[in-house]
Amino acid sequence: MKTKNVYELDPERLATTDEHGHRVYLYPEDVQGKWKNRRTIFSWALLFAYLVLPWIYINQKPLLMIDILKREFTFFGSTLYGVEPIFFFLVLAAGLFFIAFTTSTLGRVWCGWACPQTVFIQTIFSKVESLIEGKSRKRRELDLAGMSFQKVSKKILKWIIFTIISLHIAHTFIGYFIGPRELFLISLHSPLENLGIFTTTMIASAVILLDFGWFREQFCIIACPYGRIQSVMMDENSLVVAYDSRRGEFRRGTLDVPKELEGDCINCYHCVKVCPTGIDIRRGTQLECIACTACIDACDDIMTKLHKPTGLIRYTSENQINGLKRKLLSLRPALYLLIFVSLVIGAGFFLKASSRLQLVFLRSSIPFQITQEGRQLTNHFTLKLSHQGGREYALVFEVADPDLQKSISVITPIHPTLVKKADKKIILFFKFDPKILINGTRKISLIAKDTLSGQIVSSKEVVLVGPTH
């Protein structure tokens, strides 16, 4: 190769570290192009969904809320009560396998298009930075310049705006778990009254501020667990952002290569200058590549100016780059898809099964009472009603055996008993003729009938007791 270009990276170390291991700050250049336009539209749609939708209420309920403590999940105005941890686990596991499936087919599409790290930094934080400190070259010059009023005031303004944005992102995030209106009301009171929520929100704000404002690509390269494991999910058919070396090489300026053997790459380093993780994609697929497509747009721009076909860097697969066909669904993604579908079906079945009303009887400390001079007995219970799902009940209770219905009265404080949320406890009495007892006990079956649907929604066996003589 000819003399080293300043953008020529040392193959022995990360682009973001110098020879002493210290961080090298990146100033990626702006890029324009069709992929940038598509990603901008997609990012704003995601930002709208994240930042605005939870503040919208339907039926006095937020559009989306996950109340972990109460085990309630609200989605578009409907609430699922008493959600069991196993249901959360099944949904979470299904989500992970869905990401594994998309990664094995579409590569790091999550990182480049939907990860909050990419979306917030590229759509908001970098834009604010450019507005205050200028474009790539100006930002670099400002950081290298000595202290001045202009430098300090720009930095202070930038970090104040970053802080306000971080606070809003963190409050919205916490709002997903306790409800945005509730969070707003809480924020009107002293932090000491809700120290736990206040501390959590402040920690989340600080983490967001430091990560999106300063740590940035370091998180993707060093800290992100998904970034570390995504390579094991991918194979030679996965979609990646890749440089077509068969078309690009020998790149312009390669020593001892005659002009007629030069490929389409003119060695302009435009693809390196725009990369947010500072890598050179011409060295092949790398762990640091977040598939943000910036280098595709950068190179397409150069190719268009040279009147050459675009796509020297493009979305493709290892097989396609090597002239082979890309399988749309190979064994690995097919397995991920199968597990994902199984988990979704499992979660559906679990939800359906556990949405059945459960009755638990707790006998009072006095097993029975004799009333009406021995002609009637009373058994007193606490009845716990629980179910998982969004259904509401208006219950009446009856003895299942028609022969016993006349002899046993079921008494509840309110008739019918309304069950709106996941759990409810009521007091329930059985008043009955002692003659139904056999050796002082009688097992009966109690049915719960929902007057809203007219269906029997649950039944339970109960033992009635009385004196043994």
Ligand code: SF4
């Ligand atoms: S932008 Fe394209 S032409 Fe320029 S160095 Fe990168 S791959 Fe080569």
Ligand code: SF4
């Ligand atoms: S190599 Fe290209 S796609 Fe990968 S992170 Fe850099 S600019 Fe984005």
